[in-house]
Amino acid sequence: MRVGRWHEFGETLWLKPPFGYNRERKWGTGVDIGLIGLARSGKTTIFNLLTNSRVDTAGFGKVESRRALATVPDERLDWLKEVYRPKKVTPAVLQVVDVPGLVHTEAQGPNRFLNDVRLVDALIHVVRGFESDLAEPATPLQELEDMELELGLSDLDLVEKRRERIRTGKRISKEQQHELELLDQLYDALESGKRLDQLDLGDEDKRLLSGYQFLTLKPMIWLLNLNDEAFRNLDDRGREAIIKMARDKHIPLVLMAGAMEQEIQELSDSDREEFMRDLGIRQTGTERLAKAAYEHLGLTSFLTAGEDEVRAWTIPQGTSARQAAGKIHSDIERGFIRAEVVAFSALKDAGSLAKARDQGLVRLEGKDYIMHDGDVVNFRFNV
Numbered sequence: 504m505r506v507g508r509w510h511e512f513g514e515t516l517w518l519k520p521p522f523g524y525n526r527e528r529k530w531g532t533g534v535d536i537g538l539i540g541l542a543r544s545g546k547t548t549i550f551n552l553l554t555n556s557r558v559d560t561a562g563f564g565k566v567e568s569r570r571a572l573a574t575v576p577d578e579r580l581d582w583l584k585e586v587y588r589p590k591k592v593t594p595a596v597l598q599v600v601d602v603p604g605l606v607h608t609e610a611q612g613p614n615r616f617l618n619d620v621r622l623v624d625a626l627i628h629v630v631r632g633f634e635s636d637l638a639e640p641a642t643p644l645q646e647l648e649d650m651e652l653e654l655g656l657s658d659l660d661l662v663e664k665r666r667e668r669i670r671t672g673k674r675i676s677k678e679q680q681h682e683l684e685l686l687d688q689l690y691d692a693l694e695s696g697k698r699l700d701q702l703d704l705g706d707e708d709k710r711l712l713s714g715y716q717f718l719t720l721k722p723m724i725w726l727l728n729l730n731d732e733a734f735r736n737l738d739d740r741g742r743e744a745i746i747k748m749a750r751d752k753h754i755p756l757v758l759m760a761g762a763m764e765q766e767i768q769e770l771s772d773s774d775r776e777e778f779m780r781d782l783g784i785r786q787t788g789t790e791r792l793a794k795a796a797y798e799h800l801g802l803t804s805f806l807t808a809g810e811d812e813v814r815a816w817t818i819p820q821g822t823s824a825r826q827a828a829g830k831i832h833s834d835i836e837r838g839f840i841r842a843e844v845v846a847f848s849a850l851k852d853a854g855s856l857a858k859a860r861d862q863g864l865v866r867l868e869g870k871d872y873i874m875h876d877g878d879v880v881n882f883r884f885n886v
């Protein structure tokens with residue numbers, strides 16, 4: 504682990520996540536991501552950045568949640584656009600939910616806003632790593648610990664309620680007996696400070712639990728929101744403790760300078776390139792965050808390109824060609840014959856589809872072919 508380079512904005516600490524909890528989910532309706540964090544951590548700033556919105560961040564945040572779509576940055580689409588000159592370019596989107604900051608002293612208790620993210624597919628915890636006149640000195644490690652505790656308590660509460668409901672029922676069925684035992688296991692884990700996604704559960708049990716929307720079972724990303732100066736002021740121990748905690752919990756840690764990213768986004772394309780070169784970063788924070796979210800959720804994308812439309816489609820890793828066709832239209836899935844596939848990088852090297860064909864880079868794949876990230880596809884079908 505290259506701890507020493509942590510202060511460089513270009514770094515994302517990528518810690519391998521545990522996959523498996525979300526594989527079975529249907530992605531048809533798109534992916535929802537909730538931004539949570541303590542008050543004034545920069546959630547709305549990140550929300551604005553991701554969704555290109557202009558919500559005011561000067562005053563204290565509004566006390567209700569808001570949502571908007573974020574386009575997933577994909578430079579492959581830019582290249583395809585140049586080559587195909589389509590009428591329309593449609594990037595992949597994620598829906599982002601901005602939740603008001605958690606304040607412990609709030610009358611209704613902090614759990615109120617957590618309910619707004621019960622149904623999201625993944626959480627991004629925005630942690631304040633910058634100093635502000637309006638807030639106490641930044642204590643990112645403490646914020647991470649507090650939030651994990653909060654999420655754990657919220658899940659513990661759910662487990663207890665469910666256990667109570669089963670126990671006070673007229674009779675306990677065999678299934679319920681099994682569920683009780685499972686809930687006991689969850690209870691012990693949560694009480695000892697574990698996230699539920701750290702438990703090694705069987706597929707049956709995962710399915711059983713999927714209905715409860717446990718918060719610590721949702722893929723989590725930690726986003727440390729910094730500015731240069733604040734970051735240098737973080738002492739080494741805090742830094743190493745954060746990395747250790749992220750590693751122990753298998754949570755990817757993305758470093759971002761939210762306010763600066765916003766400035767970067769507002770620049771013209773050429774100015775942006777120069778600015779980023781000066782800073783020594785290759786990808787914007789938005790790009791790194793989108794990438795972390797895709798990897799952590801087990802998602803990839805394939806591309807379609809034509810004169811009408813160039814488009815990115817989001818699918819779970821391991822999706823077959825035929826299932827991928829169904830993402831576009833159920834008729835194409837039903838009448839699937841073959842998929843004409845070329846890897847984006849091969850297409851780009853060749854320069855055009857015709858040249859890629861001449862060079863034998865375009866393959867015909869059957870229904871069981873497993874789609875790869877960046878496959879440029881044309882489905883042949885018959886209905």
Ligand SMILES: Nc1nc2c(ncn2[C@@H]2O[C@H](COP(=O)(O)OP(=O)(O)OP(=O)(O)O)[C@@H](O)[C@H]2O)c(=O)[nH]1
Pocket residue numbers: 540541542543544545546547548549559560561562563564565602603604605633634635728729730759760761762763
């Ligand atoms: N220096 C610095 N300031 C930032 C950064 N990100 C946000 N801020 C400032 O911090 C303040 C709070 O930002 P918001 O984005 O509204 O934070 P929030 O988490 O949505 O706040 P609440 O909704 O009130 O909980 C604003 O004054 C921002 O301009 C950053 O990266 N660096």
Ligand SMILES: [Mg+2]
Pocket residue numbers: 546547548564565601602603604
């Ligand atoms: Mg806000």
